[in-house]
Amino acid sequence: xxxxxxxxxxxxxxxxxxxxxxxxxxxxxxxxxxxxxxxxxxxxxxxxxxxxxxxxxxxxxxxxxxxxxxxxxxxxxxxxxxxxxxxxxxxxxxxxxxxxxxxxxxxxxxxxxxxxxxxxxxxxxxxxxxxxxxxxxxxxxxxxxxxxxxxxxxxxxxxxxxxxxxxxxxxxxxxxxxxxxxxxxxxxxxxxxxxxxxxxxxxxxxxxxxxxxxxxxxxxxxxxxxxxxxxxxxxxxxxxxxxxxxxxxxxxxxxxxxxxxxxxxxxxxxxxxxxxxxxxxxxxxxxxxxxxxxxxxxxxxxxxxxxxxxxxxxxxxxx
Amino acid sequence: xxxxxxxxxxxxxxxxxxxxxxxxxxxxxxxxxxxxxxxxxxxxxxxxxxxxxxxxxxxxxxxxxxxxxxxxxxxxxxxxxxxxxxxxxxxxxxxxxxxxxxxxxxxxxxxxxxxxxxxxxxxxxxxxxxxxxxxxxxxxxxxxxxxxxxxxxxxxxxxxxxxxxxxxxxxxxxxxxxxxxxxxxxxxxxxxxxxxxxxxxxxxxxxxxxxxxxxxxxxxxxxxxxxxxxxxxxxxxxxxxxxxxxxxxxxxxxxxxxxxxxxxxxxxxxxxxxxxxxxxxxxxxxxxxxxxxxxxxxxxxxxxxxxxxxxxxxxxxxx
Numbered sequence: 001x002x003x004x005x006x007x008x009x010x011x012x013x014x015x016x017x018x019x020x021x022x023x024x025x026x027x028x029x030x031x032x033x034x035x036x037x038x039x040x041x042x043x044x045x046x047x048x049x050x051x052x053x054x055x056x057x058x059x060x061x062x063x064x065x066x067x068x069x070x071x072x073x074x075x076x077x078x079x080x081x082x083x084x085x086x087x088x089x090x091x092x093x094x095x096x097x098x099x100x101x102x103x104x105x106x107x108x109x110x111x112x113x114x115x116x117x118x119x120x121x122x123x124x125x126x127x128x129x130x131x132x133x134x135x136x137x138x139x140x141x142x143x144x145x146x147x148x149x150x151x152x153x154x155x156x157x158x159x160x161x162x163x164x165x166x167x168x169x170x171x172x173x174x175x176x177x178x179x180x181x182x183x184x185x186x187x188x189x190x191x192x193x194x195x196x197x198x199x200x201x202x203x204x205x206x207x208x209x210x211x212x213x214x215x216x217x218x219x220x221x222x223x224x225x226x227x228x229x230x231x232x233x234x235x236x237x238x239x240x241x242x243x244x245x246x247x248x249x250x251x252x253x254x255x256x257x258x259x260x261x262x263x264x265x266x267x268x269x270x271x272x273x274x275x276x277x278x279x280x281x282x283x284x285x286x287x288x289x290x291x292x293x294x295x296x297x298x299x300x301x302x303x304x305x306x307x308x309x310x311x312x313x314x315x316x317x318x319x
Numbered sequence: 320x321x322x323x324x325x326x327x328x329x330x331x332x333x334x335x336x337x338x339x340x341x342x343x344x345x346x347x348x349x350x351x352x353x354x355x356x357x358x359x360x361x362x363x364x365x366x367x368x369x370x371x372x373x374x375x376x377x378x379x380x381x382x383x384x385x386x387x388x389x390x391x392x393x394x395x396x397x398x399x400x401x402x403x404x405x406x407x408x409x410x411x412x413x414x415x416x417x418x419x420x421x422x423x424x425x426x427x428x429x430x431x432x433x434x435x436x437x438x439x440x441x442x443x444x445x446x447x448x449x450x451x452x453x454x455x456x457x458x459x460x461x462x463x464x465x466x467x468x469x470x471x472x473x474x475x476x477x478x479x480x481x482x483x484x485x486x487x488x489x490x491x492x493x494x495x496x497x498x499x500x501x502x503x504x505x506x507x508x509x510x511x512x513x514x515x516x517x518x519x520x521x522x523x524x525x526x527x528x529x530x531x532x533x534x535x536x537x538x539x540x541x542x543x544x545x546x547x548x549x550x551x552x553x554x555x556x557x558x559x560x561x562x563x564x565x566x567x568x569x570x571x572x573x574x575x576x577x578x579x580x581x582x583x584x585x586x587x588x589x590x591x592x593x594x595x596x597x598x599x600x601x602x603x604x605x606x607x608x609x610x611x612x613x614x615x616x617x618x619x620x621x622x623x624x625x626x627x628x629x630x631x632x633x634x635x636x637x638x
Binding site: 080145146155158163166168176177178240244247250251252253282284 | 475483572
């Protein structure tokens with residue numbers, strides 16, 4: 001099983017593991033619930049068991065890449081803290097897993113791994129300059145510039161959901177004001193929809209006042225069926241997304257912007273508004289050669305990103 | 320004269336040249352007016368003469384770094400066009416200068432050179448992750464991430480003055496809407512001051528209505544002397560600058576942000592507002608280790624940046 005790596009996608013709900021080949025082919029996979037309530041050592045135990053499962057026949061030289069929610073310090077291999085794994089603080093994940101398995105371990109946050117996955121196995125395969133945006137409940141992502149992950153002095157960078165789009169805009173869950181996430185994330189769309197639902201004068205005004213669950217998919221579907229309130233919400237979110245993509249274009253001059261995550265999957269409306277707005281916030285010279293696409297990796301983005309990370313970090317052992 | 324390079328700072332008004340040593344010591348310098356009205360070949364001739372002047376005793380192996388206004392393509396060595404050198408379009412500057420001098424030539428835009436100069440010789444010496452902002456009539460700059468210049472697929476990136484700060488903000492000279500430059504540049508401050516001057520009800524309301532020249536230095540001085548209109552203008556500019564620095568912090572996790580250019584030199588008021596606003600737009604983990612300083616290279620930023628570029632591009636010959 002040479003030329004392969006072990007990939008771990010650590011999420012708030014599940015830990016997923018796989019053996020992944022050089023071409024991004026998933027040779028074997030396994031998963032377990034994360035159950036972070038048991039404390040971080042129990043989670044590490046499960047992770048180690050999964051590595052043993054999928055890697056039973058893999059030489060000890062086969063390394064492991066871990067995609068984890070951040071913020072984390074990839075240089076020291078430490079999870080600083082993370083809203084998705086309550087109670088974790090300064091957890092030396094790389095040390096713990098490497099001691100238990102004897103394997104070399106690389107760690108990056110899931111957004112940065114997503115960018116690596118898209119560049120090595122996804123819809124931006126072979127691209128050296130790309131921005132990856134993961135639109136979910138929150139907005140994460142990662143950036144590759146001249147082939148190298150942009151993660152900064154402590155490896156905390158590329159918080160692409162938390163760039164200001166409107167300096168006097170709505171407050172974000174991160175504590176800042178006017179971030180992209182405060183406009184175009186799942187929670188922001190839900191916030192706007194709930195505001196409409198509670199202030200609309202009866203459900204004749206808008207489908208959103210019908211009392212149902214107001215996630216981004218519902219709002220997008222209502223917008224697509226002509227609901228003006230829903231359309232205004234999707235337009236606001238899409239405009240913010242377009243403005244941010246414009247800013248990233250002017251900063252990174254990427255050849256590709258890849259948009260993934262559940263909110264990107266709710267239909268074309270959001271991206272249509274983004275595409276219309278983006279030119280108002282970017283140079284023609286840079287947007288001319290830019291390709292904006294959806295992620296092609298879907299639910300395996302984290303897993304394949306972790307694999308890309310391991311291949312890149314330990315390329316001499318895995319070639 | 321081994322261990323040195325020839326640096327050229329091509330500006331709209333003057334061409335400046337120098338021999339620069341490994342420590343950023345300027346061993347000899349010369350300059351000429353640019354006179355771009357004579358066409359690009361005449362400007363190239365002057366540049367070649369200056370290289371001959373400062374490099375008279377320099378071995379043919381001593382390379383040349385050129386800092387030029389952009390947009391330009393550093394890979395092909397071509398100036399695409401530039402507002403500061405009217406009439407230039409697709410000028411193959413590196414080819415022209417290299418044929419005339421026989422020397423190796425590297426080309427980058429002046430903002431990116433400024434970042435290299437600050438990292439190699441300036442107030443962020445030895446730093447691998449930094450953002451450089453040049454606040455002049457317009458706003459330029461450059462970014463270094465993990466030791467490498469962020470310039471993107473075609474080398475056009477790091478347009479740090481043209482990131483959206485307010486998606487429904489004022490129009491920028493670049494054609495976009497709500498760019499940092501449309502708030503915090505010399506021209507934006509002048510625009511605001513002229514608006515105040517023409518709408519103020521007599522000069523008792525504000526010093527700005529006195530009929531004098533309304534450049535950023537005048538507005539800053541009026542703000543410092545307690546003029547409320549001038550202070551409102553500087554506050555708006557400083558808040559935009561702070562929001563942008565916050566966004567760059569979250570994107571690049573830099574250890575240093577270096578602010579240079581004439582508008583940065585008008586006093587502490589602008590930066591004070593920026594420092595107050597920046598925390599509202601950045602993560603505490605990333606801003607905690609961040610140092611925000613003024614450029615220490617002053618008028619030599621372009622020249623030393625061009626030198627840094629040549630040392631980096633041709634390090635084997637110059638070591």
